[in-house]
Amino acid sequence: MRTQNGESVLARAVRIFEAFTPEESALTVSDIARCTGLHVATASRLVAELVTYGFLARDADRRVRIGVRLWELATRASPTLSLRNAAMPFMEGLHDIVGHHVQLGVLDGDDVLTVERLTAPGAVVNYARIAGRIQVHASSSGLVLLAHGPADLRERVLDTSLHRYTPNTPATAARLRAELAEVRRQGYAYCPGYIHLDALAVAAPVRDARGEVVAALAVIVPNEAGAISLVPVVRTAARGISRALGNDRSPSLIE
Template identity: 75%
Template sequence: MTRTAPDEDTHHESVLSRAARILEAFSQDEPALTVSEIARRTGLHVATASRLVAELVVHGFLSRDDDRRVRIGVRLWELVMRASPTLSLRDAAMPFMEGVHDVVGHHVQLGVRQGDDVLFLERLSAPNAVINYSRIAGRLPLYASSSGLVLLAHGPADVRERVLAGPLTAYTAATAATPARLRTLLAGARQQGYAFCPGHVHEEALGVAAPVRGADGTVVAALSVIVPNDAGAQAVVPVVRMAARGVSRALGAPTAREVPAV
C-alpha cells in the first residue's frame, strides 16, 4: 500500500480530524512517541504535528515525558471516565466479575463489539494466571476469541457475513480460520448460550464466554473467562453463564422467556 505523503490533500481536513489522528497514533505497545514518530504515523508534516501536539499538551490531552516523548494525558482519561456510555455496563458487571474471579482464579473479562473486533472494557487477573493476549482497551478479531464469537453470533447479519468473507488468520491450529468452521461455532454459540474455545488464541489457554443482554433483550456485551486448557475447564461454563445472566438482570434485561429470538 502506498503511504500518503505528509499533508498530501490534508489542507481540507479539519483541525479536529488531525488531532484525532494524532491521538490514534498511540497504542498499548507503544504508549510514548516522539513528534517525528507521530508525524510519520499520521502523515502530517513535523511542523504541523509539533504545533498540534503542543496544543493538546496545553489542554492536558497529551503529556510530555522528561525526554520529550509524548503520551496520552490524564485529562483525556478523566473525560472518558466521566462520560463514557460503557461505565454503567462496567459498573453492573463488576460485582459478578469479582465473584467469578474468586472461583476461577485466572482471567475474567468484559468485552463489547467495536466494528469487526471485540474491545475489552475490563479484565480481572491474578499472579501466575494462564497466558492471555487480551487486556483492558485491547482488541481481538471477533472470530478468534470466545467473547468475539458470542458477540458475532448475536450481532448484525451484515457484520457476520463480512467477517465470514475474511481474511481469517489462524492464531493456532484450533482457531476458527475457515468460513465453514466459523459458521459451526457461531451456530453453537447461539444454540448453547455460550462459546467454548479451547486453544483458539493460545494453545495453553481456553476461553468461555456468555452473552450479556441489555434492557431491550439484545446482546450488548460478552462476559468471559480465560483458564488453562485442560480437562477440568468445562466446569467453568455454568459459572460464566450464571454471572452473565446476573449482569443482564442488573441491566434490566427481560427474563429468558421474554428475550427476542435471534
C-alpha cells in the same frame, strides 16, 4: 478550520491520538510525525497544543502519552460506564473462582473491544488489554457477539480472510458458521487454544433490558480438560449482569 490540503485540524489531532497503541503508549514527536504522516514541525505544534489542554502529557524524557484529561472526559461520557458498573461485582466474584483472567467485551465495528478486565500475577497468557481490540472470529467474546449480532456483520466477517492464530482457530467460513450456530444453540462459547494453545476461553452473553446482547463476559484459563466445569459459573455471572441491567426474563426465553 482547515489546512491547505483540505484536512481539518481536528482530523490531524485524531490522527495523533490514533498513533498511540497498547504496545506503543509513549512516543516521541518524531514517532508521531512518522505514524501520522505529518511534518515534524506540524506534529510538534499540535502536540504542544494538546498538552496545554491536558489531552496529551509529556514524560520527564519528553516522550508523549495520552493525557489524564482525555481519559477523564472519555470515561465520564462512556456509553459502557453503566455496563461496567453493573458488571464489576459479578466479575470480581467470578475472578475469585477462576484466579486467572475475567473480562468484559463489546462489539465495536468488526472487533471486540475489551472494556474491563481483571487478572492476577502468574495468570495464563492473554492477549486482551483494556481498550484493546481482538478479531471477532477468534475470541470467545467475539464468537458470542458475532453469533447474536447483525446478520450483515456475520456475512461480512465470513466473507473475509480469517487470521489463523493457532491450528484450533476457526479460520474458514464453514468452520466459523458451525461455531456460531453452536454458540446460539448452547448459549456460550467454549474456545480451547483458539488464540494461544496454552489458554482456553469461555464466554457467555450479557443482555440488556430489551433482551439484546450488548456484551460478552469471558474467562481465560489454562487449556485443561477441567475448564468445562467453569461454563455454568460464567453463564450464571453473565445472567447476573443482565439482571443488573434490567433483564429479568427467564434464561429459557432468551437463550
